[in-house]
Amino acid sequence: MVAYALSIMAAVGAVALTALVFRRVKTAGEDRDPNGPSAAHAGAMLSAMFLLVFAIAIIVPWTTADAARLNTHTESQATVDAYWAASGLPGSAPEEVRRSLRDYVAFVVREEWPVMAEGKMHPVGAERIDDLRGRVNALQTGDDEEEDAKATVLEHMSAISTARAQRTADAAASPPEGLLFLTILTGVLVIVFPFLAGARPRGLAILPLVATAALLGFGTYLSWDISRAFAGPLAVGPEAFQGALDEFTRIAGGM
Template sequence: MVFWAALALVVGVIVAVGLARLFGRSERAVSGSHNPQALSVVGSALLSSFILLTAFLIASTWSTYNTDRQHTYDEARSVTTAYWLAGKLQPADRERVRAGLSMYTSEVVADDWPAMGRRQTSATPAATLDGLRVEVGAIQPATAADEKDRADVAAALDDIYSKRLIRAADVNYSMPSLLYIAMVIAAVLLIAYPPLVGLTANGRNVMVLAGLGAMVGLGILIVVGLSQPYSEPLSIEPTAFRHALQQFTQING
């Protein structure tokens, strides 16, 4: 995260300094001729546009980011519930189902998460879960109580399947690209505006504009990071599933 933040700051500074050097040597910048009222109105409009777009995107993507993270905990909780319910099955069935749930959880961490960073999900844990559902459906209970226990586990596996589908949908969701394009255009115009209208490219002015560019770059990084919750630099970690694996050990104990 520190690397990406530093990169965003550096890019913002480079853009700002480049624009200052490019436009700060124009005839208008040297002569200082401008209309203060018009500049004030246009500058305020550019600033407001960038703030409005950035604030909207940060609020929207932050809400989506938190929802996606909550969905991972919901799924992991369902896996733990299924693991607990499997303890009521007959010994052979219990060991087989619990082993499958442990495998599924490990595969989510090892296979699903890297794939989710590429906006995909892995077929390996999906196949493991499907196999578990088939195995539980094929169990032949000897008593009515055993049938109820089998049905409870089957319902828990169906719940995991549903929540996995939700997580897969989260991976592919994104805000309309037009909003990001508008934000980048507003950012460039905001940084380019001072030298365009007459900001002289001296050391002090360039330093101030570089600071503005750094903050604008950091704001864009935050928006991009939150809009891709399973990718760097703000990626959601599989903490919920790692915790579920720890809970399996406690349940076995």
């Protein structure tokens, strides 16, 4: 934060120094016109700065949401693969493992997803995966086929844990600190700049400025509303896990 303040002070100081130097140049004239080169240049730069900040505020959450959506498909597919592989486990382990996988996926859809909208994860979810992984690891196998099935299930469980860790990071992800403030600041400056430059619009001339202010306000609100991957207009839904539950039913019906 100190570095930001110092950079702003340095920029303001550079402008003040430049203005002082050029005031001593006799050929230089005053620029008081709202349509003059100073106002035109500053207005263009403010608009460009707002567009740059606003683009970052939109692109970062959009990219995060896309990555989070792909990751949910990776995690749900790993549960389906583990469900398939569990058929080769010894004794009653196939039914137990499959029931645990169904319970885990149902838990994610019904209980964990609403919590993720707040940027958090339900602690029970990780405990369920760790418990199932430990039970599979403790199974005693009788032949090579059962050992291979056990190793395959553990491999898919590892993939589930990895994807879950990424989902945890996606839920907590947010745009860079200060980006929303900078978006609001530059948007306000764009709106009030004509008045600061000396313009005094009246009547119908003020309508474009009002429309611009409304659009900037909506854009700023949108950048805040999509800041979380699992909340807002871009929210990633549990469709991938619901599809996994349907796939479990199909697999169980075909066995």
